Amino acid sequence: xxxxxxxxxxxxxxxxxxxxxxxxxxxxxxxxxxxxxxxxxxxxxxxxxxxxxxxxxxxxxxxxxxxxxxxxxxxxxxxxxxxxxxxxxxxxxxxxxxxxxxxxxxxxxxxxxxxxxxxxxxxxxxxxxxxxxxxxxxxxxxxxxxxxxxxxxxxxxxxxxxxxxxxxxxxxxxxxxxxxxxxxxxxxxxxxxxxxxxxxxxxxxxxxxxxxxxxxxxxxxxxxxxxxxxxxxxxxxxxxxxxxxxxxxxxxxxxxxxxxxxxxxxxxxxxxxxxxxxxxxxxxxxxxxxxxxxxxxxxxxxxxxxxxxxxxxxxxxxxxxxxxxxxxxxxxxxxxxx
Numbered sequence: 001x002x003x004x005x006x007x008x009x010x011x012x013x014x015x016x017x018x019x020x021x022x023x024x025x026x027x028x029x030x031x032x033x034x035x036x037x038x039x040x041x042x043x044x045x046x047x048x049x050x051x052x053x054x055x056x057x058x059x060x061x062x063x064x065x066x067x068x069x070x071x072x073x074x075x076x077x078x079x080x081x082x083x084x085x086x087x088x089x090x091x092x093x094x095x096x097x098x099x100x101x102x103x104x105x106x107x108x109x110x111x112x113x114x115x116x117x118x119x120x121x122x123x124x125x126x127x128x129x130x131x132x133x134x135x136x137x138x139x140x141x142x143x144x145x146x147x148x149x150x151x152x153x154x155x156x157x158x159x160x161x162x163x164x165x166x167x168x169x170x171x172x173x174x175x176x177x178x179x180x181x182x183x184x185x186x187x188x189x190x191x192x193x194x195x196x197x198x199x200x201x202x203x204x205x206x207x208x209x210x211x212x213x214x215x216x217x218x219x220x221x222x223x224x225x226x227x228x229x230x231x232x233x234x235x236x237x238x239x240x241x242x243x244x245x246x247x248x249x250x251x252x253x254x255x256x257x258x259x260x261x262x263x264x265x266x267x268x269x270x271x272x273x274x275x276x277x278x279x280x281x282x283x284x285x286x287x288x289x290x291x292x293x294x295x296x297x298x299x300x301x302x303x304x305x306x307x308x309x310x311x312x313x314x315x316x317x318x319x320x321x322x323x324x325x326x327x328x329x330x331x332x333x334x335x336x337x338x
Contacts, residue, residue: 009222009250013230015039015170016237016244017212018071018096018140023238026275027288028065031237033267034244037252040068044098046111047074047083059090069094071140073101075111075121077128084129084137092135097125099141102176102186113176116145119157123164130165138168140212143196144175150196158200158207168208170232171197187213187235198227218246240294261292262324272317282315283307297334298327 016023016031018041023031028040045058050072061068070092074080084095099122101112115122122139129137139161144150158169174190181189192214201209210230215221217240221231237244245256245264258264268285276282286306293299305323309315 008225010253012225012251013039013210014218014221014247014251015041015069015210015230015232017232017234018042018044018069018098019234019238020044020101022288024288025061025065026285027238028068029062029271030264030268030285030288031241031244032065033257033264034241035247036254036257038244038247040065041096042068042070044071044073044101047072047076047079050083050086051079055086055090059087059092061091063091067093069096069138071096071098072129073098073111075115075125077124080125081128081132084132088133088135094136094138095129095133096138096140096170097122097129099139100172100176101183102142102145102178102181103183113142113145114178116141116148116153116157116176119160122157123160126161126166127164136168137166138170139166140170140172142172142174142176143193145178146175148175150175150193151199154196154200155203158204162204162207167206168210169200170210170212170230171200173197173211173213194224194227201228218243218250222250238288239291241289241292242294261296262328264292265289265320265324269317269320272320276316281311281313282317282319283311286310286320293327296327296331298330301326301330 016038020043023041023043031038031040049058070087072080072083072095087095098112099115103112126137126139143154173192173194173196176186177190194211197209197211208229210232211224211228212232212234215231215233216236218233221233224231242261245258248254248256258267272282272285275285290303290306293302302323305319305326309319
């Protein structure tokens with residue numbers, strides 16, 4: 001598979017999607033241990049939270065996470081511009097405006113996917129952000145919402161927002177139905193239309209178009225690169241994180257930073273020790289690692305130890321070492337039985 005797609009993937013981009021409650025700073029450090037080149041995204045942070053809230057909680061990140069993109073939510077140009085300036089000063093190298101989330105809470109705040117009904121407002125938001133900062137500003141959107149026409153309305157949206165200076169769009173290749181479907185259902189029920197995203201790139205070769213939605217592995221991401229400039233992987237990257245170790249060999253011709261799952265865990269032990277010593281519950285980090293041994297011998301006991309013992313008050317990295325030893329013992333038994 002790698003040899004077949006090597007030339008296609010080289011020079012293109014791979015990203016792990018922003019996911020609420022999942023892609024926090026601890027998750028991103030873990031994912032960075034698996035790939036040097038994958039672009040990582042924060043959870044969506046509202047511009048108002050940055051202006052009025054606890055900025056360190058919303059914005060702090062570890063320099064080792066780079067390249068990392070801050071995803072912003074909002075629809076007020078002036079507040080988005082202020083949040084963008086703060087984020088640039090905080091050290092972020094790129095910003096992304098969320099125009100794709102369909103949740104009721106996001107709709108209630110008049111941002112996310114509902115903004116696809118108002119391209120001029122999105123354009124004003126992008127223009128205000130771009131004027132406020134020197135770093136890139138991109139947009140993540142759907143191919144449409146509700147009864148919008150996937151061809152005419154998407155094209156109209158892209159034309160309007162690109163005229164405001166946005167040169168990169170990450171397009172989830174599904175509509176969002178804002179009434180009647182939950183966010184989970186909106187990731188599964190509206191039919192995929194990857195071809196629509198391909199045609200967008202064909203019609204606008206001057207724009208950078210990246211695709212998201214329905215892609216189940218790093219290997220499955222690469223054929224899309226014959227048509228678009230990059231791929232974003234969501235839940236598959238989170239639930240089976242060892243997938244991310246395949247990114248660098250395919251996309252950069254460089255080996256992964258680690259040669260094994262164990263090596264990835266050991267590379268993070270000093271980071272875990274540091275944060276646990278500072279008072280962070282161990283499970284805040286290890287919850288992102290539960291899928292590391294997915295479909296591997298010992299995967300079940302790995303999850304059990306990290307979930308149960310790692311969730312106890314005062315748990316330390318000895319729990320992680322215990323889980324590693326249990327995985328290796330199980331793998332040895334399987335090998336002996338074979």
